[in-house]
Amino acid sequence: MHHRLSALAALRIADPEQKVAATRAAAAEVAAGAVTADLSDGTAQDDGVPGRPERPVRVAATAVPQRSPFTDDGRAALVHSICHIEFNAINLALDAVWRFSGMPETYYRDWWRVADEEAQHFTLLHAHLRSMGWQYGDFPAHDGLWTMCEKTKDDVIARMALVPRTLEARGLDATPLIQAKLARIGTPDARAASAILDIILRDEVGHVAIGNRWYRWLCDRDGLDPIAHYRVLYRRYEAPRLRAPFNLEARARAGFTDEEMAALSQPD
16 A cells, blocks of 8 residues: 555544554554555545544634643643644644655655654553543644644645644643643642653654754755745744744754754744
8 A cells, every 4th residue: 555545544534543543553564664655646635634533622722711730620621732732743744644745755754653653642642631530522622733734735845844843843842831830730640741741742853853854855856945935934824923932952953953943033
């Protein structure tokens, strides 16, 4: 089976556990060399993409209730929100595989690795959420990540620029702040959540690095200046404004240059 068809099949699955299983099985086949690249210019139909369960109820970001993480249900809502991000991230990685034809074989392998790791993250968080007495779908959630995926579906350079190296890179900045809050709470479930975030932060550095690598490769291929073109894409697709504090150490490990990090405070 081709990379892109395998990714599309997993992407269409609505049930979270089945999506995770299909993603991890296909990623293992890719890693073992059992799945071949489809380097044609053909496009697949995106009906039924992405497959998502009926719950959580999806609302505007401004309509997600604010709960204090110093309460049990507030901490559950926090874990649920991260769980939702990771579920979306599985879909984002699968979409990066199937959506864009004619990329090098290593591109598809990179994004399968990301999909597999996002599936692991979702599994860890969902198990933790269940241990707290809740499950995925019990709280409302918003669709910010997928919205940008939709906006950039016809432009692989924009996708690499604005999903992994913009929206997902914000996770590098936000995770230490969440962990600091969890440390102040200090309950056993808060400590367990923070330990899962250690794993997620480690892996997300690699995911953002993959976004950086392919963004630069595409800019090189098309004769574009990466910093100037990023500003064009940022405005064209109305990306969310980046706000300090920035996790400069993690961003450096993810491959952002000194010039790019200096430009963080002035993306426009």
